[in-house]
Amino acid sequence: MYQYVLAIHIIFVVCWMAGLFYMVRLFIYHTEAQDKPEPDRTILSKQFEVMESKLWWIIATPSMYLVIIAGATMLHLAPYWWKQPWLHIKLLFVVGLIIYHFICQSKMKQMAKGVFKWSSTQLRLWNELATLLLFAIVFLVVLKSALNWIFGVVGLVAFAVILMIAVKIYKRFREKK
Template structure:
């Protein structure tokens, strides 16, 4: 039974992450649509709102709840997991990812009201936060105690710097066009 629950957990983690990645992409396009003419902006904003709402309500949020339910079920089926230091750290990152999810919901509601507080560049950086959570969670789950915490944290910082640099380079080339 445990391995079936684990498989469900992994499948819905993939669905959840895909939803979060695409959601922020939609936010970027929605934000950039605000620079269009009034007619284009109104049409695009209405369409982006529909896409964002459906993605969040039909795919992303249900996938989050199924992921969390499967994870909790695995801990109930194998209570010894709660003694593992790597799992406690992983759960901290999971809490961060859940917070990220709810911040995205709030961003979606703001955009529906016509409030755009973040630029497309800020949203691109925001999208990388989910990537950092994903890397941290997967590496902790796979390597468990085999990863030195210092090297893991340093690796995460270096990875974050690479991602941020990539966004800046992308902006540089995009602005040049």
């Protein structure tokens, strides 16, 4: 039974992450559409709102809940995992990802009301946070080591710096066009 629940958990983690990554990409396009002249701005905004809503309520949010249910079921079926220090750190990162999810939901609702607080560059950086959380979670699950968390944090910080530099380089490249 555990292996079936694990398979479901992995499938919906993939679906959830795909939803989160694509949602923020839609936010970027939606934000950039605000620079377009009318009627393009209104047409694009309405289309992005439909796409964001469907992605959120049909894929991302149900997937998140199925991930949580499957994860809780696995912990119920294999309670010995609770004794593993890496699991506690992983669950902290999962909580961070859930918070990230609901911040994205708040952004979606703001944009639907015509409120655009973040620039497309800020949204690109925001998108990388989900990548960092995903890396941390996967490495903890695969390596099952909380003892080397200092090296993991240093690695994540280095990865974050590389991602931020890449976003900045891409921004300069876009601005030259």
